[in-house]
Amino acid sequence: MKQFIIRVYGLIINQKNEALLSDEFVLDTKMTKFPGGGLEFGEGLLDGLKREFQEECNGQEIENIRHFYTTDFYQKALFFDDAQLISIYYLADLKQPLKFKISEKAFDFKIDAGETQSFRWVKIKDLKEDEITFPIDKFVLNKLKATFNE
Structure with a gap:
């Protein structure tokens, strides 16, 4: 059955022009991506983004949410047969205080x-493209570099 998979991501950029990355181990695969995930049925985009941060970041709230990019080309979904991926990226700020740990190294967890x-x-x-796992995130990384060049 042909379907659309909708994912929503938060681009968190600090004062040092650093991006927040999520290193994850899912489906027996190590992946580095921007924080976020799948939209649930009946959920709006911003509600989905806020929920993802609550779930993944120990109850972390985000604020100052503004649209950055929506997929405008065909992207096959990697983990689903016969599905098209649509990804929406928002710039956002982490509401203080931080409720989750920021690591110094990649994959700083014990599986x-x-x-x-x-x-x-x-x-x-x-940040280099080959450090990011998914094709659409690589594309967005280049847009970030163009926007936040130093």
């Missing part, structure tokens, strides 16, 4: 202990 996610800051100018 065998049941942990599957960590977060870290990376300078946008230093």
Whole structure:
């Protein structure tokens, strides 16, 4: 059955022009991406984005949410047969105080202990496409570099 998969992501950029990345282990795969995830049926985009941050970031709230980019080309969904991915990216700020740990290194968790996610800051100018897992995130990274060049 042909379907659309809708995903919503938060682009969190700090004062040092660093982007918040999520390192995850899902479906037996290590992945580095921008924080966010799948929209649930009956949910609006902003509600979905806020829910994702609440779920993934220990109850973290976000604010100052503004649209950055929506997929405007065909992107096949990687984990679904016969599905098209539509991704919506929003710039947002983390509401203080922070409620989750920021790591210094990638994949700073123990899979065998049941942990599957960590977060870290990376300078946008230093971030390379091959450090990001998904094709659409690589595309958005280049848009971020054009917007937040130093």
